[in-house]
Amino acid sequence: xADQERRSFIGKVFGGFAAAGGLxxxxxxxxxxxxxxxxxxxxxxxxxxxxMKPGELRTVTWRGKPIFILKKPPTDNCKKLPDEPKKRLxxxxxxxxxxxxxxxxxxxxxxxxxxxxKIFHCACHGGEYDACGVDTFGPxxxxxxxxxxxxxxxxxxxxxxxxxxxKLVGKA
Amino acid sequence: xxxxxxxxxxxxxxxxxxxxxxxxxxxxxEYWIPKNINFLWAMGVVLMTMFTILVISGIFLLMYYKxxxxxxxxxxxxxxxxEVWFGWLWRHMHAVAASVVFLVIYIHMFTAIxxxxxxxxxxxxxxxGMLLFVTFSAEAFSGYMLPWGQMxxxxxxxITNLFGGIPFIGDELVIWIRGNFYVSDPTLTRFFMLHVFxxxxxxxxxxxxxxxxxxxxxxxxxxxxxxxxxxxxxKYKAGLKKEAKVIPFWPVFLSKDFFVVSVFMIFYFYLVFxxxxxxxxxxxxxxxxxxxxxxxxxxxxxxxxxxEVLRGFxxxxxxxxxxxxxxxxxxxxxxxxxxxxxxxxxxEVAPAHRRGGFFIWFWLxxxxxxxxxxxxxxxxxxFNAYIGxxxxxxxxxxxxxxxxxxxRRRGLLMLVIITTLLLFIVGYMVYxxxxxxxxxxxxxxxxxxxxxxxxxxxxxxxxxxx
Amino acid sequence: MNRELKILAIIVILVGITYWGIxxxxxxxxxxxxxxxxxxxxxxxxxxxxxxxxRGKEAIVNNGCTGCHGIEAAGFPxxxxxxxxxxxxxxxxxxxxxxxxxxxxKFLANFIKNPVHAALLEHKFSDSKPYPxxxxxxxxxxxxxIVAYLESIAKKDISTREAYEVACMRCHNLKYDNLTVLxxxxxxxxxxxxxxxxxxxxxxxxxxxxxxxxxxxxxxMYIRSRGxxxxxxxxxxxxxxxxxxxxxxVGLTEAATEKVIKHLEKVGDRKKEKRERxxxxxxxYFVILSVLAYLWKKEIWKEVI
Numbered sequence: 001x002a003d004q005e006r007r008s009f010i011g012k013v014f015g016g017f018a019a020a021g022g023l024x025x026x027x028x029x030x031x032x033x034x035x036x037x038x039x040x041x042x043x044x045x046x047x048x049x050x051x052m053k054p055g056e057l058r059t060v061t062w063r064g065k066p067i068f069i070l071k072k073p074p075t076d077n078c079k080k081l082p083d084e085p086k087k088r089l090x091x092x093x094x095x096x097x098x099x100x101x102x103x104x105x106x107x108x109x110x111x112x113x114x115x116x117x118k119i120f121h122c123a124c125h126g127g128e129y130d131a132c133g134v135d136t137f138g139p140x141x142x143x144x145x146x147x148x149x150x151x152x153x154x155x156x157x158x159x160x161x162x163x164x165x166x167k168l169v170g171k172a
Numbered sequence: 173x174x175x176x177x178x179x180x181x182x183x184x185x186x187x188x189x190x191x192x193x194x195x196x197x198x199x200x201x202e203y204w205i206p207k208n209i210n211f212l213w214a215m216g217v218v219l220m221t222m223f224t225i226l227v228i229s230g231i232f233l234l235m236y237y238k239x240x241x242x243x244x245x246x247x248x249x250x251x252x253x254x255e256v257w258f259g260w261l262w263r264h265m266h267a268v269a270a271s272v273v274f275l276v277i278y279i280h281m282f283t284a285i286x287x288x289x290x291x292x293x294x295x296x297x298x299x300x301g302m303l304l305f306v307t308f309s310a311e312a313f314s315g316y317m318l319p320w321g322q323m324x325x326x327x328x329x330x331i332t333n334l335f336g337g338i339p340f341i342g343d344e345l346v347i348w349i350r351g352n353f354y355v356s357d358p359t360l361t362r363f364f365m366l367h368v369f370x371x372x373x374x375x376x377x378x379x380x381x382x383x384x385x386x387x388x389x390x391x392x393x394x395x396x397x398x399x400x401x402x403x404x405x406x407k408y409k410a411g412l413k414k415e416a417k418v419i420p421f422w423p424v425f426l427s428k429d430f431f432v433v434s435v436f437m438i439f440y441f442y443l444v445f446x447x448x449x450x451x452x453x454x455x456x457x458x459x460x461x462x463x464x465x466x467x468x469x470x471x472x473x474x475x476x477x478x479x480e481v482l483r484g485f486x487x488x489x490x491x492x493x494x495x496x497x498x499x500x501x502x503x504x505x506x507x508x509x510x511x512x513x514x515x516x517x518x519x520e521v522a523p524a525h526r527r528g529g530f531f532i533w534f535w536l537x538x539x540x541x542x543x544x545x546x547x548x549x550x551x552x553x554x555f556n557a558y559i560g561x562x563x564x565x566x567x568x569x570x571x572x573x574x575x576x577x578x579x580r581r582r583g584l585l586m587l588v589i590i591t592t593l594l595l596f597i598v599g600y601m602v603y604x605x606x607x608x609x610x611x612x613x614x615x616x617x618x619x620x621x622x623x624x625x626x627x628x629x630x631x632x633x634x635x636x637x638x
Numbered sequence: 639m640n641r642e643l644k645i646l647a648i649i650v651i652l653v654g655i656t657y658w659g660i661x662x663x664x665x666x667x668x669x670x671x672x673x674x675x676x677x678x679x680x681x682x683x684x685x686x687x688x689x690x691x692x693r694g695k696e697a698i699v700n701n702g703c704t705g706c707h708g709i710e711a712a713g714f715p716x717x718x719x720x721x722x723x724x725x726x727x728x729x730x731x732x733x734x735x736x737x738x739x740x741x742x743x744k745f746l747a748n749f750i751k752n753p754v755h756a757a758l759l760e761h762k763f764s765d766s767k768p769y770p771x772x773x774x775x776x777x778x779x780x781x782x783x784i785v786a787y788l789e790s791i792a793k794k795d796i797s798t799r800e801a802y803e804v805a806c807m808r809c810h811n812l813k814y815d816n817l818t819v820l821x822x823x824x825x826x827x828x829x830x831x832x833x834x835x836x837x838x839x840x841x842x843x844x845x846x847x848x849x850x851x852x853x854x855x856x857x858x859m860y861i862r863s864r865g866x867x868x869x870x871x872x873x874x875x876x877x878x879x880x881x882x883x884x885x886x887x888v889g890l891t892e893a894a895t896e897k898v899i900k901h902l903e904k905v906g907d908r909k910k911e912k913r914e915r916x917x918x919x920x921x922x923y924f925v926i927l928s929v930l931a932y933l934w935k936k937e938i939w940k941e942v943i
Contacts, residue, residue, distance in 0.1 A: 035351050035358065043353045063353040064462045108465035112851055116766075123851030126761065126882030138882070159353075207942060210642045249859055250814050253909065260909040261916070279649060413942045427931075427938040434928040438921060445917025450661050457863035457906075458855070468668050473660050542652065546659030550667055 044159040046152075049092055057113045059102060062158040066102035066110055067147055068120075069156070070131070073098045077118035078132035088132045088143065090164050093154050100133040100144035111144075120144070200422035204405050206393035207419050213391070214432035215280040221433050222273040222440075223379070227372070229266040232259075237318065239364035241357045244320035245459045261444075264452070268444045270312055271451035274474035276436075277305055285512070286534055288521045289392035295513045296385040302510045304378045307371060309475070314367035316472060317360060321456030326469045328355045328363075334482070337499040354462060396521035468551065476548030477541045477567075481505040483548070484564025486557045487602045490614035497617075501564055504624075508571050515571055515628050517579035519635050529577045533570060540566050558603045565595050568624060575627040579634050584627065591620050674867070675874035677892040682748040682756060687782040694787025697780050703734070706771070711735035711791045720808075720820055724842045727770035728849025730808050730819075738785070738792035740804045740897075745889030746788065747781045750774045757886035758877045762851075798901035801894050805873075806857065809846060809885075814858035815905040819843065850884040861906040866899050873898070 035043075045062040047069065052058060054072035061067070072095045078088075089096040104111050109124035119136070120129040127138035134143040146169060150162030179185035187193055205213075236256055238247040252259035281301065284290055290298035313331065317324045332349050336342040351358030390401055399417050408416035419425055443451070450473065455466050471479050485497035492500075508515075516530075524531040543563045550556050569592040576584035595616055601607035695712070698704065706723075708716030710733055716723070720730040738746060749756040753771045754763045763769040774781070793800070799815070807817060816823050819842055826832040847853045860869060868879070873895050876885040890898070903910060 033348060033351065033362070035347055035353075039352050039358065064356065065354075066463070103463065103465075107467055108463060109852065110463060121851075123884050124882065125880070210645060212645060246813075249862075249906075254814065260913060264913075275653065416942075419942050424938055424942055427935040431928065431931040431935045434924055434931040437924045438928060441917070441920045441924060445913055445920065450657070454863050454865060457859040459859075473656075476660065538652065542656050542659070545656055546664070549660045549664040 044157055047156045047158070048154065049097065049156055050154040054095065055115065057115075060158070062147060065147070067158060068098070068100050068102040068113070068133075068144075070098040070113070071095060073131040074118045075131060077130050078134065088134065088146070088168070090149075090151070090168060092151050092156065097156075098131070098133055099146060099149055099156070101147050102144070104140055105135065105142050105144060106138070106140040196422075200426075201420055202405065202409075203421040204401050204408075204418040205391050205421055205425045206397075206399055207417055208393040208395060208397065209391075210394060211428070211432050212279070212283040214429040215276055215283060217426070217429040218276050218433055218436050219273065219280060220379075221436075222269050222276060223375070225265060225269045226273065229262040229269065230368070230372075232262045233266055234368060239318070239361050241320060241360055241460070244318060244360065248319045249457065264444045264448055268440065268448055268451045270315060271472065271474070272440055272443065273308065274312070277308065278474070281305070281509070282534075282538065284392075285537075286524045287392055287394065288396055288516075288523070288527070291513045291516060292519055292521050293389040294385075294392065297382065297389065298513060299510060300378060300382040300385050304375065304382060305509075306506075307375050307378060311367060311371045311375060312472065312474070314363040314371065317355075317363045318367060319456060320360065320460045321453075322458040322460055322464075322466050323453050323456040323469070325355060325460035325462065326466055327471055328359065330469055331471070332359075334499070334502070337495060356462075392521065394523065396523060396526075398521070470549050473545065473549070476546075477544035478502060478505045480544040480548030480560050481564045481567055483552050484544075484560040484562075486552070486561060487599075487609045487613075489609060489617050490611075498564075501568060505567060508568075511628065515574040515578075517575045517628075517631050517633050519633060533574065533577055536566075537570050540570065555603075558600060561599045561603070562596055565592060565599070565620075569595075569620075572620065572624040572627060575631040579631045581631060584623075584631065588623050588627070591616060591623060595620060672871065672878060675871045675892075675895075677742065677874055677890075677895070679742060679745050679748075679889065682744055685744055685747040685778065685782055685785065687778045689779075689782030689784070689786030691783070691787045691790040694783035694785070694790075697776070697784050698787060701774070701776065701780075701784075703784075706731045708733040709735055709791070721838045721841050721845075724845035724849075729770075729846055730842070731771070732804065732808060734788060736792050736796055736800065736804050738788040739794070739796045740801050740891065740894035741889045742891045743785050743789065745887075747785050749889060750781055750784060756889065758875070759886050761882060762884065796897070798897045798904065801897035802901040805888060805890055805894060805898050809850070809854040811856040812858055812905060813856050815901075819846065852884050854885070857902060857906075859906045861899070861902040866903070869899055869902065870895055 043063055045060055045067075047058070047060055049069070049071070052069070052071040055074065056071055058069045059066050060069065073089065075089070075096075089098055091097075102110050104122040104124065104127050106122065106125060106127050109122050111120040111122040111127065111129065113119075114121050118131045120133065122128070122138070122140070125139050127140040128136050129140065129144055130136050132143075133146075135141070146165070147158055148161045149165050150157045150160040151164055174188075176188055179188060183192070233248075233252060236247055236251045236259065238244055248263065252263050254260070284298060284301070313327075317328045332346055332355065335349060336346045338345060347353055349359075350356070351362055390399070393399065397417075401418060404416050404418040408418055408420070453472075458466075470476070479502075482498040482502035485494050485501060488494050489497055518527070518530075520527065524534045540563055543559070544567060547556055547560050547563060552560060569588065572592075573585055573588040575581075576588060598607065598609075598613050598616060602609045602613065698709075704714045705717060706727070708714055710716075712735070716733060718726065723730040741749075745756060752773045754760055754769045754773075759769065796804070802812065802815075803817070803821075806812075807821070808819060811818050818839055820835075820839055824831075824835070826835065843853065864872070872879045872885075873888065873890055875887055876883050877887070
């Protein structure tokens with residue numbers, strides 16, 4: 001009887017130890033599925049805004065999407081939000097910036113910035129957005145989307161949700 | 173130690189070592205099937221044929237396919253479709269079989285529901301079958317990504333995004349599944365692995381399990397009759413073949429199946445050669461472009477009903493957004509059929525036309541799923557949104573009503589029906605903007621889900637009524 | 639038997655309804671109907687004057703057409719290589735040798751007179767952003783002469799591939815036919831040649847993208863992704879099918895459009911004929927197999943029922 005118990009105790013230890021090994025292997029498998037470090041690093045794009053000139057548009061790629069950064073957009077053309085153009089702009093340093101995902105909210109084409117008309121114009125189906133990224137003409141159903149970002153001094157980190165971003169999209 | 177003697181033939185030599193005669197008897201020549209069946213009982217063998225076609229055509233596609241986002245599209249559409257001898261044939265056969273196999277699965281499944289072949293000892297046949305359905309769905313989804321066309325890409329983007337709705341871990345889970353922040357090369361290679369190895373392996377094991385679960389309860393028959401298989405088999409073996417209620421799997425049962433399979437092949441190959449657009453969406457002949465969304469994104473037809481359950485909820489309820497409501501219903505819809513044996517509270521095994529209310533229930537379910545399928549493809553704009561809502565709530569309501577219906581609990585049944593009708597009405601008022609989605613709607617849904625989850629637990633099972 | 643046919647009928651009806659809903663019906667909702675192409679170009683002014691080819695040749699030289707366009711057939715080489723031309727104009731101006739083989743004569747005259755209007759590109763070009771080809775202010779007689787000249791030098795019977803080259807190639811790649819926007823991809827003797835070609839191609843494509851605001855798609859699989867009817871209607875009037883698109887109306891004749899479609903089919907669906915031929919035999923095989931299977935089933939079941 002005592003013999004049997006001891007065997008079953010050893011059996012349990014054996015089983016438990018084997019299960020621990022199995023768990024460790026599962027962990028390794030889970031990690032193998034994880035995105036690679038290089039992929040994770042590429043998911044956070046840091047942009048230095050200090051060399052930008054007013055009215056200049058920069059396009060950076062973040063997570064496979066183009067991001068438009070426009071310094072001091074000509075807000076006199078923000079027709080749809082006359083009282084609150086600031087709501088779609090963020091202050092970094094001493095000037096306002098427009099930071100939007102550069103994909104037309106209609107069908108995902110990439111609009112172009114036309115400085116003389118102060119609009120984003122989508123060549124695919126003629127959609128137009130004002131200088132605040134708000135849709136003003138054509139098929140787009142909503143303004144250009146705002147990507148999550150964080151501000152670090154004069155640097156912009158795309159991919160992290162900073163307090164300025166949360167305020168902009170109304171989550172804070 | 174077994175007894176071995178000098179064998180007089182190769183067969184005898186093998187038989188001594190592998191017991192081939194006995195194995196053949198157990199698996200085929202003396203594996204008994206009821207005689208009282210119709211051609212719907214051949215769907216299992218049709219499915220087996222389709223699966224074989226998928227494996228064989230898949231092997232030849234695998235010889236030239238390249239799982240790399242830069243090469244995948246051309247390897248399929250140029251190398252396989254235009255260069256490899258009969259490459260186009262394998263591709264068409266594979267794509268069409270992948271679509272048609274779901275049609276047969278649905279027929280097989282609804283046959284089982286109609287003839288009550290999921291209860292009284294047959295629960296595991298049903299569950300292993302549903303596991304096969306789910307694995308086939310994953311197999312189809314992962315395979316659809318491989319040609320790396322526009323629909324491959326955007327369907328993958330939208331469907332993997334759904335996991336983002338899971339509380340707390342959602343966002344990270346999506347990235348984990350994709351291996352990147354968006355669907356890209358690592359996503360393609362891991363889904364390739366799933367599609368050509370892991371999932372087929374699981375499917376093969378599940379097919380084995382599904383066959384095995386049939387052995388003890390046996391195949392059901394057209395009248396739900398409880399047959400004494402041993403006694404009937406003795407009768408058959410004694411030569412009373414006409415009187416016996418059973419037939420052997422080989423050759424009698426299979427001879428009929430082969431006829432059904434042959435006819436089905438005419439239909440299938442007609443689709444392969446002349447009518448394949450439904451399975452090979454033209455949009456997928458545009459290469460994947462992460463920078464350009466196609467005007468309409470929809471899943472393959474066999475996922476449309478559950479996709480429409482997801483989309484059907486177009487207004488917020490209490491603290492839950494429309495998206496959350498949809499995700500909850502979608503989650504339920506994808507597992508609810510597993511629990512059918514426990515939502516049906518009646519032990520009677522009989523075809524639906526002899527089960528009164530269940531007959532109506534069955535055809536409502538078929539009707540509702542057809543509506544969901546069609547509206548799952550239509551753009552969810554205007555009145556379509558409300559139709560989707562009615563069909564989605566209706567789908568859940570059918571399951572909420574099943575325990576009360578089968579246990580003949582009239583009061584409870586009326587409560588479920590009234591709650592559902594009220595949900596239809598408030599849904600319309602929210603749609604027509606004559607009412608805000610407020611506390612009343614939230615309470616109605618609370619009652620609805622309470623009925624849904626409590627009925628199968630609380631309602632007592634009743635025996636087969638005579 | 640009777641019951642089995644009834645079950646079959648129910649299944650066929652239900653599957654039929656579902657199929658109708660998700661294919662013909664859903665597609666008619668998603669892709670609204672439009673009038674099929676007529677290739678009449680009715681919005682354009684007809685050319686009622688009879689032209690003279692010899693005077694047309696003079697008019698072409700006098701009006702400076704050959705300053706931008708080559709006419710290889712008449713001994714005028716292209717004044718610039720395609721990459722330089724695309725840097726200057728956005729897109730390489732076409733060689734005019736065979737232009738009249740594919741373009742409708744009324745359209746050709748109207749295009750020369752006012753390219754932006756004929757190409758339906760008013761939404762993209764204006765005085766502040768002029769179209770690279772200037773409008774023509776000569777008389778209708780001059781137009782008729784030029785068209786007559788272009789018709790006189792154009793090959794009467796061009797191949798499907800040539801039709802594609804004249805009509806589409808300067809903007810669209812056709813990878814599966816080894817055609818790029820710079821023409822057929824040559825065999826390279828060494829890596830330097832390859833790299834040079836690829837650099838030129840990249841430059842041309844960048845200029846083109848800059849000019850159009852979007853990259854024109856490769857047309858290799860268009861026969862499967864869009865189908866012949868769509869291509870036909872789209873070519874005749876791109877704006878009608880995809881409002882606001884950067885693609886100009888190119889004014890092909892119906893015959894030339896059919897040639898282009900035929901070529902796209904040769905490139906993107908080259909097994910079509912084989913498929914349609916083999917299908918008949920496979921179906922016949924299964925019909926016979928079904929008959930045999932039925933007879934065998936009857937024989938076996940005779941014993942049990």
